[in-house]
Amino acid sequence: MLGALDTLIQAILEMASFVAAGAIQVLNLLFSALTLAGEAAQALLPGLPNVATIAGEILGGFAWFYPIGQIVAFFTTIITMFLVWLGVRYLLRLVRAA
Secondary structure (H helix, E strand, O other): OHHHHHHHHHHHHOHHHHHHHHHHHHHHHHHHHHHHHHHHHHHHOOOOOOOOOOOOHHHHHHHHHOOHHHHHHHHHHHHHHHHHHHHHHHHHHHHHHO
């Protein structure tokens, strides 16, 4: 009699762990669905273009010693970020003036 009562009490106490395991399973499925949606959205995007190479014998040899392509890519990124910053600053000034 006491063994059956002890088993019943243990089952009631373990219900919290069953609920927690179910919640973890639901969260894992949610994150899996978000990952799948992100991969599907990324598959719809076009591919990135290749980095431009420097043609010519003299400039190509110079680019072998000095990374011109990476420097151009770096400054392109910096200039783009600066222009975006100017645009956001302009929009925020419009919002503040209104």
